[in-house]
Amino acid sequence: MSSKLIHLFSARATHYSAALRARGPLTFDGWYPRDHKPDKYPENEEERRAAAIKYGMRPEDYKPIDQDDVVRYAGDYPDMGIITFDHKDPYEAWSDRHHRRNWGEMVGMDMMRYRGDRLTFTGLEAEDFKIWNTIIMCLRVLVPMALVSWYITRDDPNAFRWKNPVMPKQYSYDYYRAWPWGDPRKYPIVNYTFEPLD
Numbered sequence: 598m599s600s601k602l603i604h605l606f607s608a609r610a611t612h613y614s615a616a617l618r619a620r621g622p623l624t625f626d627g628w629y630p631r632d633h634k635p636d637k638y639p640e641n642e643e644e645r646r647a648a649a650i651k652y653g654m655r656p657e658d659y660k661p662i663d664q665d666d667v668v669r670y671a672g673d674y675p676d677m678g679i680i681t682f683d684h685k686d687p688y689e690a691w692s693d694r695h696h697r698r699n700w701g702e703m704v705g706m707d708m709m710r711y712r713g714d715r716l717t718f719t720g721l722e723a724e725d726f727k728i729w730n731t732i733i734m735c736l737r738v739l740v741p742m743a744l745v746s747w748y749i750t751r752d753d754p755n756a757f758r759w760k761n762p763v764m765p766k767q768y769s770y771d772y773y774r775a776w777p778w779g780d781p782r783k784y785p786i787v788n789y790t791f792e793p794l795d
Contacts, residue, residue, distance in 0.1 A: 635672030638664055648673040652703055662706065669706050677705030682713035 638661060639645040649659035652675050662669050662676045685697040692700040696712060711717055749757060767788045770781035 635674040637672055639673050644673075648675075653701075654703065671706065674706065675703070677703065679707065679711065680705055681711040681719070682717040683719045 636648065636651075639648050645659065645661075646656045648661065649656040651673075652659070654675060660676050661673050662671060664670055682697055685691075687697070689697070691697050692702075698704070705711075709715075767786075769786060769788070771784035771786050772781045774784045775781035
């Protein structure tokens with residue numbers, strides 16, 4: 598009897614399985630990581646059609662990333678082109694309104710680069726670029742800086758200064774020669790005198 602009680606009280610009261618169940622499912626029904634991992638580059642039309650269906654695209658719209666692009670190439674992953682935040686309709690009922698994305702939507706390779714809080718453009722405002730606008734924007738900063746610098750550093754004695762110019766302080770004794778334990782009165786300094794030179 599006592600051995601059963603000891604075994605009952607010595608058993609673990611908590612189990613890791615309860616904590617793992619609280620996380621929820623690691624996969625959703627119909628979604629498996631192996632299905633979304635890019636396969637090898639499609640070599641023929643049949644593989645190309647299978648890759649298009651795998652990524653939920655029409656076969657005529659599917660175009661894999663070029664094999665010669667050593668930076669972006671990822672097997673049969675489709676080349677979605679550049680789709681930025683501003684290209685998407687702001688009035689659409691998006692699943693994720695913050696990023697203008699729908700659940701399960703196919704994303705391009707550069708999706709993280711063209712988010713709304715990063716680089717985003719439509720291509721229409723790029724036509725308004727003029728070199729004179731850039732020059733004027735730079736001059737709006739540089740000209741006031743040059744004027745203030747000239748006003749502060751000019752040679753006029755009545756000009757505004759950060760501090761008034763002063764001569765070096767004149768001491769009556771040479772403290773440097775007396776340092777550290779000498780008496781500076783033994784080393785007087787004559788800075789000026791009222792006696793005639795004769």
